[in-house]
Amino acid sequence: xxxxxxxIQPPRTGEEQTQRTWLKWHLYLGYIGLAIGGLMxxxxxxxxxxxxxxxxxxMNYFQGLTxxxxxxxxxxxxxxxxxxxxxxxxxxxxxxxxxxxLVIASTLLSAAxxxxxxxxxxxxxxxxxxTMYAPLQASFFFYLGATLLVIGxxxxxxxxxxxxxxxxxxxxxxxxxxxxxMGIVTYIxxxxxxxxxxxxxxxxxxxxxxxxxxxxxxxxxRTLFWMSGHPIVYFWLLPVYISWYLVVPQRAGGRLFSDGxxxxxxxxxxxxxxxxxxxxxxxxxxxxxxxxxxxxxxxxGVFLPSMITAFTLMAGLEDGARRRGGTGLVGWIRKLPWGxxxxxxxxxxxxxxxxxxxxxxxxxSYTLNLVVHNTAFVPGHFHLTVGTAVTLSIMALTYWLVPxxxxxxxxxxxxxxxxxxxxxxxxxxxxxxxxxxxxxxxxRRLHASGASFGSEAWALGDLMTGVGGxxxxxxxxxxxxxxxxxxxxxxxxxxxxxxxxxxxFVHDDRSSPAVxxxxxxxxxxxxxxxxxxxxxxxxxxxxxxxxxxxxxx
Amino acid sequence: MGLQIEKVEKRFVWATIGALALGVVAIGxxxxxxxxxxxxxxxxxxxxxxxxxxxxxxxxxxxxxxxDGTYEAVIVAQAFSFETGETMTVEDAATGADREIGxxxxxxxxxxxIVATSRDVLHGMKIxxxxxxxxxxxxxxxxxxxxxxxxxxxxxxxxxxxxxxHNQMFAMVVVE
Ligand code: HEM
Ligand SMILES: [Cu+2]
Ligand SMILES: [Cu+2]
Numbered sequence: 001x002x003x004x005x006x007x008i009q010p011p012r013t014g015e016e017q018t019q020r021t022w023l024k025w026h027l028y029l030g031y032i033g034l035a036i037g038g039l040m041x042x043x044x045x046x047x048x049x050x051x052x053x054x055x056x057x058x059m060n061y062f063q064g065l066t067x068x069x070x071x072x073x074x075x076x077x078x079x080x081x082x083x084x085x086x087x088x089x090x091x092x093x094x095x096x097x098x099x100x101x102l103v104i105a106s107t108l109l110s111a112a113x114x115x116x117x118x119x120x121x122x123x124x125x126x127x128x129x130x131t132m133y134a135p136l137q138a139s140f141f142f143y144l145g146a147t148l149l150v151i152g153x154x155x156x157x158x159x160x161x162x163x164x165x166x167x168x169x170x171x172x173x174x175x176x177x178x179x180x181x182m183g184i185v186t187y188i189x190x191x192x193x194x195x196x197x198x199x200x201x202x203x204x205x206x207x208x209x210x211x212x213x214x215x216x217x218x219x220x221x222r223t224l225f226w227m228s229g230h231p232i233v234y235f236w237l238l239p240v241y242i243s244w245y246l247v248v249p250q251r252a253g254g255r256l257f258s259d260g261x262x263x264x265x266x267x268x269x270x271x272x273x274x275x276x277x278x279x280x281x282x283x284x285x286x287x288x289x290x291x292x293x294x295x296x297x298x299x300x301g302v303f304l305p306s307m308i309t310a311f312t313l314m315a316g317l318e319d320g321a322r323r324r325g326g327t328g329l330v331g332w333i334r335k336l337p338w339g340x341x342x343x344x345x346x347x348x349x350x351x352x353x354x355x356x357x358x359x360x361x362x363x364x365s366y367t368l369n370l371v372v373h374n375t376a377f378v379p380g381h382f383h384l385t386v387g388t389a390v391t392l393s394i395m396a397l398t399y400w401l402v403p404x405x406x407x408x409x410x411x412x413x414x415x416x417x418x419x420x421x422x423x424x425x426x427x428x429x430x431x432x433x434x435x436x437x438x439x440x441x442x443x444r445r446l447h448a449s450g451a452s453f454g455s456e457a458w459a460l461g462d463l464m465t466g467v468g469g470x471x472x473x474x475x476x477x478x479x480x481x482x483x484x485x486x487x488x489x490x491x492x493x494x495x496x497x498x499x500x501x502x503x504x505f506v507h508d509d510r511s512s513p514a515v516x517x518x519x520x521x522x523x524x525x526x527x528x529x530x531x532x533x534x535x536x537x538x539x540x541x542x543x544x545x546x547x548x549x550x551x552x553x
Numbered sequence: 554m555g556l557q558i559e560k561v562e563k564r565f566v567w568a569t570i571g572a573l574a575l576g577v578v579a580i581g582x583x584x585x586x587x588x589x590x591x592x593x594x595x596x597x598x599x600x601x602x603x604x605x606x607x608x609x610x611x612x613x614x615x616x617x618x619x620x621d622g623t624y625e626a627v628i629v630a631q632a633f634s635f636e637t638g639e640t641m642t643v644e645d646a647a648t649g650a651d652r653e654i655g656x657x658x659x660x661x662x663x664x665x666x667i668v669a670t671s672r673d674v675l676h677g678m679k680i681x682x683x684x685x686x687x688x689x690x691x692x693x694x695x696x697x698x699x700x701x702x703x704x705x706x707x708x709x710x711x712x713x714x715x716x717x718x719h720n721q722m723f724a725m726v727v728v729e
Binding site (some may be wrong): 060062127129133135136217218219222257258259260261264281282283284285286287288289292296297300301303304307308311312315361365366367368369370371373374375441443444445446447449450451452453454455506507511512513540541542544546547550552553 | 555556557558559562565566569570573576577579580583584589590591592593594595597599600601632633645646647648652673674675677679681682684686687688689690691692693694695696708710711712713714715716717718719720721722723
């Protein structure tokens with residue numbers, strides 16, 4: 001980090017203040033998504049305990065599950081990232097983004113996307129789940145809403161790239177400040193990867209749902225979806241990695257070792273996140289095994305940057321804990337900032353992510369995938385990743401972000417600490433239940449109370465899923481209580497509480513090779529890898545649109 | 554200056570690469586030595602022809618014995634049932650009512666080439682207690698081979714959301 005931008009302070013100029021106001025509303029939009037999705041989660045947890053809230057016909061189970069998936073992993077994650085990553089870039093560049101209109105546009109696109117997608121979901125015209133596999137056909141407006149949400153992320157990238165260009169002109173020869181670098185690389189990765197879903201929407205689902213074309217090729221649309229659908233998980237995760245790298249070690253009083261290694265980690269994600277999507281299609285017909293194996297192999301490669309992250313962070317945390325008097329092989333862990341909800345929530349999220357990463361590697365293991373594909377193992381896995389590593393980190397970061405945006409003091413630090421712990425314990429029980437049942441063959445996307453089939457082997461897992469899920473729900477409610485009370489609070493946050501300092505490095509950006517900053521070069525290399533991975537796949541599977549749309553909902 | 558990386562971290566990276574390589578070797582072993590295979594490219598088919606019953610072998614669902622003593626099981630999925638050539642009555646776990654569903658009766662020890670497709674939307678097909686777990690995509694033929702060693706009554710479940718009746722969609726495999 002350069003000397004003048006070591007963290008996030010309250011705004012310095014009026015323009016920056018305006019931008020932050022928009023970023024704040026963008027963030028609040030995400031909390032609305034979290035609230036709706038979490039509410040649906042309560043129903044899903046109760047369903048596993050044999051309490052069928054969907055029998056009452058307010059909404060059917062799959063309509064609820066569609067809302068759960070879309071509002072949590074598309075709305076909540078995207079809007080948080082658009083807000084947090086842009087904020088970090090503003091502070092890293094130490095200037096407002098170029099320009100305010102783009103910041104406003106991004107917020108409005110997200111808001112329009114949410115409204116457009118929510119209406120058909122609530123009316124039951126889009127009960128296709130967040131994967132929206134054709135030839136199930138949803139309302140045109142649902143697809144349009146999803147498209148606008150994606151375009152909103154592109155606009156955020158455009159603003160950051162323009163700002164970087166201006167900053168570079170003023171600071172010739174210097175490396176992009178790390179916090180902005182991480183955000184920009186993340187957004188380049190996603191913008192490139194989202195071309196898959198953009199083609200799926202613009203060329204197929206939008207015209208098809210309007211009646212302009214009659215038929216689609218379901219394997220083509222599915223392959224396009226997963227071309228974006230795997231890298232999307234890194235688009236959820238990497239904004240949180242920014243905080244794991246730059247916020248958590250600092251709060252633990254530790255230093256990170258090498259700025260360059262962090263940049264290399266993000267570049268590895270840029271290169272490897274996308275050419276792996278076929279691992280979601282291991283059990284599909286119509287795709288050659290060799291291609292599946294190649295994507296499976298690349299998936300193992302993308303495990304590496306997360307392992308380096310684990311090492312780097314652990315080293316930084318240990319450094320901090322030892323400086324604070326920690327001793328022993330593991331005893332230093334006690335000296336981590338367990339009294340600070342912002343740090344504690346993210347430390348727990350990291351622990352959850354270890355389990356999430358390992359369960360992910362199991363699913364990616366080609367033949368092993370046959371055991372768990374489309375079983376409850378999958379939600380068991382991703383509630384540890386996006387549902388914990390990402391969500392719990394965002395909730396923890398909220399305890400800083402909201403005082404920062406509003407100037408109001410966090411309502412109750414103890415409650416915030418309890419909140420992150422309850423969520424963590426809940427998700428461990430929940431995922432244990434889901435993973436065990438997945439191994440016993442229980443399908444995911446299961447309205448358990450309404451299913452015609454079942455197995456006695458699922459009883460314990462269902463109980464754990466239900467009980468764990470209810471604990472997560474309690475934590476979810478508590479989160480919104482804390483958020484609401486903080487917003488209503490009359491107590492102002494101290495300057496220190498409003499400021500977020502970034503981690504220091506033993507070897508800062510002056511030691512990092514200049515080639516790491518050649519983002520055009522790395523983007524081109526990443527694009528080549530995507531083409532190498534997907535051109536053979538699309539040629540081999542061919543294209544024959546023979547499927548009309550169906551609405552079995 | 555070059556990239557700064559701690560010595561221990563370098564070792565850790567190599568250890569990770571080693572562990573991942575070991576994983577790849579294990580996967581290779583499962584394919585070549587244990588004979589576990591994923592479905593691959595078979596052939597395309599017009600789902601509308603399947604609907605009209607014009608596309609072999611899907612015009613005749615059910616278990617067929619082939620000349621070499623092995624079996625072929627033809628299955629057609631649609632919202633919300635599996636057509637397997639034969640039906641049986643089961644008690645629906647949700648409603649408690651009796652219901653007719655598809656059944657595949659397989660002689661014990663038979664090696665069965667399962668050939669399946671969908672008439673409408675995406676479905677999944679997982680036979681509990683086995684490694685048969687595949688996607689059915691309209692326009693494509695899914696093929697998977699399994700040997701049914703022990704007598705059993707196995708549930709064959711739809712594992713991909715296909716509409717509001719998705720959790721009613723299952724069939725039975727009876728190994729006798
Ligand atoms: C109160 C907390 C939560 C509970 C009780 C809960 C519960 C569940 C359950 C039981 C399922 C499986 C449903 C099924 O397959 O039939 C599910 C699916 C899912 N959950 Fe959650 N969840 C919670 C929070 C979250 C969070 C925070 C996220 C992500 C940010 C998330 C993302 C998802 C996604 C993407 C699915 C898959 C939907 C689909 O299959 O289409 N959940 N959730
Ligand atoms: Cu993936
Ligand atoms: Cu189904």
